[in-house]
Amino acid sequence: MTEFIPPGSRFVDLPSPFPMKRGGELHGARMAxxxxxxxxxxxxxxxxxxxxxxxxxxAASSPADPTPGWWEAMLGPGKPIDTDRWHVICVNTLGSCKGSTGPASPLPDGSGPYRLEFPPLSVxxxxxxxxxxxxxxGIGQLACVIGNSMGGMVALAFLQRHPGLARHHVNISGAARALPFSIAIRSLQxxxxxxxxxxxxxxxxxxxxPESGMRMARKLGVITYRSALEWDGRFGxxxxxxxRAGEDPFGLEFEVESYLEAHAxxxxxxxxxNCYLYLSRAMDWFDIGDYCAGRCGDSHTDTLAALASIPLGKALVIGVQTDILFPLQQQEEIAAGLAQGGTDARFLPLESPQGHDAFLVDFARFGPAVGGFLDTLRTPRTAGARIDA
Known part of the structure; x- marks a missing residue:
């Protein structure tokens, strides 16, 4: 299978070997x-x-690649993540097929793609x-790490495993652990x-x-990325x-079915x-409560204790009330755990009708929230055990 690498991508080589949490290691791997x-x-x-x-x-257009990025409305000069003020880095996730090493990447010996020889991948x-x-x-400390959806999980692991590497955090529709409903959906995909x-x-x-399998997996995902409220209002x-209807008596009949088919x-x-499979399973495995030393008694308490151990100055945790895939209580839990450890953490529930994918489309709500938070940050010149805003 072919990798799909944006033309503006740059690369950093990972250490060789690069050890993986669940065993195995990568050689000659890179990050885009x-x-x-x-x-x-x-x-x-x-x-x-x-x-x-x-x-x-x-994530956004640039001289190296002028095509619009997936977060074009959020990132750029004068935008909520203002590149006249901030130096912004977006990485392609390890295990993906968009430039970073993953199951679709060639093996070090050039014999073909990794496929299922890729080691088990974790968040x-x-x-x-x-x-x-x-x-x-050459960056000793980030001003802020922003994580969306799965990236919110990766951000929490990043902050927990590399304390002090970021001063502040924005977690958008993320989670500190996978819940049974989300695991069930991804299992079906x-x-x-x-x-x-x-x-x-x-x-x-x-x-x-395997086009049919991927079509079904994507359709199931899209259904959970949006809310029933939006489906009803948009398609009825x-x-x-x-x-436009097909000859199949059980084929596409409603506009919503046609939309899902075209999207897939x-x-x-x-x-x-294979990259889809690896990344999906990595999310199911993730539970930051695993880092609660000695276990604290129950999963919620473990999660709060692990989050409380993360040194941060400020955090903004945004959730969407109509999100069924990463429900609102998961973002509330993140904010509560960070605050328990002394972080100035704000929980912001938004009323967007667009469900989990709202951060990709509802810029009228997300833009002011993220931009307003970043405007409150100032740059500390010294670092201590607890990072101050």
Whole structure:
């Protein structure tokens, strides 16, 4: 399967070997990233963006790649993440197929792609790889790390495993641990891919791509990324025009079905199925409460204790009331745990009707929230055990 690397990507080599949390190691691995804005003389205005499962490092347009990025409305001169003020780095997640080493990448010996020979991937591996990029770029401490969705998980692991590498944090629709509903959805997505005969135990190519499995996985994901409120308001029970309906008596009949089909078809040939499987499972495995020394008694208490151990100045934790995939109580838990440890943490529930994907589309709400928080940050010149704002 082919990797899909944005033309503006730059690369940092990971240490060789690069040990993985659940065993195994990578050799000759790399991370893809893009940057915007200038690092100031003190080197203390850097922001790191960690993405969801499918986005690449191309968060916004740049001279190297003028095409719009996936967060174009949020990032750039005069925008909420103002690149006239901030030096912004966005990394493509380890395990992806968008430039960073993953199952679709060639093996070190050049014999073919890793496929299922890629070691088990964890959120912690993604965090460690991102931390290496930051240090390789000569940045001693980030002003802020911003994590969206899966990137919110990676950000928490990053902060827990690399204390002091960031002063502040914005967590958007993230989670400190995977909940049963989300695990169940992702399990069905993985099953749809694996049951497609063309998946063939991970041994497919462009000619034998498991398109049906990926289409079903993507459709199921899109359904959970938005809310029932939006589906109803956007599509209602509108039927397709008769000349647009297929001849299959059980085929597409409603506008919402046509939308899901078109959305899935745009995605399936632009993402590697094995990478999808690895990243999806990494989210299911993640539980920051595993880092509660000696275990604290129950999962919620463990989670709060692990979050409280993270040294931060300020944090903004944003959730969406209509999010069913990463429900609001997960962001409230993150804010409560960080505050328990002394962080000036603010929990902001938004009323967007657009569910989990609201941060990708509802810029009228997310722009002022993120931009307003960043405007409150000032740059400390000294660092202590607890980082002050």
């Amino acid at each position: 990233y893009e940057t915007w804005g200038e690092l100031d003389a003190a080197g203390d205005n850097a922001i790191l963006i960690l993405t969801g499962l499918s986005p690449d490092a191309h 912690e591996d993604c965090a460690d790889a991102a931390a290496h990029v930051v240090r390789a770029l 993985r099953e749809a891919i694996r049951l497609d005969p063309s998946w063939n135990g991970g041994r497919y190519d462009d000619a034998t791509y 029970r509108v039927r397709l025009e008769s000349d 078809r745009r995605f399936v040939r632009r993402f590697d199925p």
